[in-house]
Amino acid sequence: MTSRRLAALTALGLTGALALTACASDADPQAAPSDASGGIVTVHNGEPQNPLIPTMTNEVNGALAVQNLFAGLVYYDAEGGVHNEVAESIESPDNQTWTITIADGWTFGDGTPVTAESFAKAWDYGAALDNKQSLSYFFEPITGFSYDENTSLIEAGGLVVEDDSTLVVSLAQPESDFPIRLGYAAFFPLPESFFEDPEAFGEAPVGNGPYVLESWEHDSSISLAPNPDYTGNRAPQNAGLELVAYTDEDSAYNDLLAGELDIIKNVPSSAFATFEDELEGRSVNQPAAVIQVMTVPEWLPEFQGDAGMLRRQAVSHAIDRAAVTETIFSGSRTPATDFTSPVIDGWTEDIPGNDVLDYDADLAADLWAQAETLAPLGDYTLQIASNADSDHQTWVDAVCNNIRTVLEIGCEFFPYPTFDEYLDARDSGTVPGLFRGGWQADYPAMSNFLGPIYGTGAGSNDGQWSNAAFDAKLAEASGATEPDDAVELYMEAEAILFENLPGIPLWYNNATGGWADTVDDVAFGWDSDPILYQVTKSE
Template identity: 35%
Template sequence: MRMTVAAVAAAGLAATSAACAGDEGDVGGEGGGDAVINMQIGEVRSLIPGGSGESEGYRIIKNVYDGLVYYDIESGEPQNLVAEEISSPDNQTWTIKIKDGLTFHNGEPVNADAFIRSWDRTAYAPNVLPLNYFFGTFEGYTEMNPDPLPEDQWADPEVPEYAPVDVTHLSGVTAVDDLTIEVKLTAPFIGFPTMLGYEAFYPVAEACLADTAACEKKPIGNGPFMFEEEYDIESGGSAVTWADYPGEKKPSIGGVNWHVYLEGDDCWADFQTGDIDICSPSAADYESAMNDVDLSERLVQEPDPSILMLSFPLYDEKFQSVDLRRAISMGIDREGVANVVGPERFQPLDEYVPASILGGGTNVCGEYCTYDPEAAQALLETAGGWPEGEKLKIWVNDAADNLDIFRAIGDSITESLGIEYELVPMEWTEFLTAREGHQLDGPFRYGWGPDYNLNENYLEPIFGGGADTNDLGYENADYTAKIAEAGAAATLDEAVALYAEAEAILAEDMPSVPVFGQQYNYFYTERLDNVQVHPIYAGPRGDCELRDVVITE
């Protein structure tokens, strides 16, 4: 997932929207096909596939672009969308056949080259795109991704630079013909088709790459919504339903207005006046919203596959002891924190993959995710204690909810372990950059929502790739080997079980503390009907899966 307002997003992260689905027969009055839905959105990093990697950009991208597969609203399983067929004789060499006759909004064909040019752009190291790592298992990736130059040679201290890289194309990706792509991976990966509905694998128009600055403001997609005017990162923008959209899931509304709410702001006041159609109340408004009888009829409350963790900067010497990390985890009263910020918003988490995801619900964290102050104090003593007089810095992006949640977490740690803390808020993109660049000197917020329905998606993207690659600086040879073994499994069931074994290794090392599994608490205006949650396109800001939304006015 992109990281949810988190890589997302990133990163999400994820990813990440609720679906407002209904019967087109419900549309009436002046609403229906001409009506527009008003949605809130945060700061967007990019609107070109491969460049977002966080929840906010992805919320727009997934409506403006169509991917090879789409995730079913009932099961979360991938179904072919742009792809006609995806097949492999050995789970290592994959053939992707694209449906004939599809185009971008500007009339360019959606063909093999449209995907290959997009993937090459994201995989090319000097472009420094956040979803580059999704191509790490493609043949030819290494040649496009040498080690970066020393940091003292970077023009921007936060952006890696590379010596000239002559290889600009993934050698493992070939256009067999105009509508057929062959992909060769460096090792078998049975879950490969499951990934292909995510942003990293979307196509990009040739005209977009000819002027990326213009395309960032006015994307040229192939999905059901298109921009007629430029998107403004500070105020938002509007997309209309593409009249010539050839897909089966053509929207029944006229368009969507995205209104920007920067970190620290929320949509609740505007929701109450009807200016925003869907909103999840922050901690400050949660109790009054839940007790509002009129609103209770327009509440969606279901388990959310997003998770919330407190992650450790393992590149910092202070956090090398697993006993210290376990002590902090056991010192968090998860139920007490949930009661502070809204007990129906979060559920204590003792695993890295939630139960709603294929292979999740393992409860692998066990005793180390159970509140036990005495055991926590004993572990802290075994770890050598905490430096006297030094505060534990807890880094978060500065959304109001994050401040409330992590202040409660910090208070619990102080009460249990006697460690004073300092909450350090940062603006969203600054936080992402610092986290990705290993610039944080204390535990930090990490949120994650699914990019696709497989437990691997909560394991490899967050904790894989080696200490220099992931945000935590985590590395364990056994974990890496288990991930590789799972990817090479002969069946999906075998792969899921092996990924669960990798999750158990994580639980022993505890590079991150699982804190909460989240829960949807979305309220919607009287304009909408039959609102339901999508198991994959789901996220913290109450976005609608706009292909299905129905407006009744």
């Protein structure tokens, strides 16, 4: 969730090189020979929402396990740089037809080889509508993908396995940043055992990554051991990982201070003012590819039509983002000025229409009054929903205080006891008000903050918004061959978002994490997650 050299290395800054060579760097300054010794590293986590199947994992608790159990064609270093992992090369003459060569020597934990077919069948399964995979929309660019019928990418010719080491991918249009996406979970390979029993596999996944699954005690912990057959650059430098499922961040932080936990992913707001002193150099507070928004459900009648648009604008103008980020987060958040992240190359705060994010109490009150004239709500209470097992009520209360004072309406926190219960309600479209939409980038590119969240039918379009002009602008931006052209088109897409406000941007998150004096070599990456394979711990 990273200042460092991120902007120079990631996203569109890489696409020019990838369009020519289509092969990411093999050199990783953090890579080291496997030691796999010392102690087991305990890490703050939560209960995954879904089985541990790569194409079903689109939330942070499951992602931390999946990213360490599997290896993709490429992976991302701490700064967001892209490096080959299972891929020997990724090449294209036109950014539309990509030839991927699989490196020799890769196997799954069951001893079966990782081949071109391992990727093709996994992607084909993930894209098929009948399989109802959360990340199916990531395969939309591949020839044969359909939202209307259960088409096979393999049968449609979008994926062609030429031999065990060669996969040819055909896209519907040129997309110069396609290789950057291939380190994300949606594009991980699967062994044959998955297709024999997907349900059983989700409980006990067999991957090809730096770790193998030892056990998964639901609502308690996930235990991972070093994979002795892993041949990539992310070789474990510890004896294993224990991902501990906490139901609140204060408990995790207190365990860290007591020496009962090695790494905490997120510092609770109660410790924002003190954690850097309390942890004495064992913490991070650095920009990350993470944004918080309030999603506006399109099913709520009070936010539909002309009156609904006025209300969206009124709520946005009523929020004093600068005051909330300083008072509640002690400067560990930055008020948002767009829908992406400042650590992603191509980011700019000069988006037409983003003045709707400015705090303006008088304008907010006037806009709400205009909406009441068009479609009166009368005595109304706005609810803001999120999970109660993480540290969200504090900022929701602060935002509600703004809204109650400025708009003279009711506002309250609508809590779901756990993160997975909140996600289930969100995914089923039963949330009764605005709801928290936290987005941690899947891969380091502007496109990842836009299409997956706001594209029609996209898997993380939780507010169910749809806009043909926005979809068309995304497609145009994806097909741009020059990075500067793509940036301009993504800016135009963001302008459409500001016209419609399917979500109300709040702030960009810093990675705020910490570790005990029991571990060394701890770093947090561009996406805010700790890089666990390199952590060392004495026995």
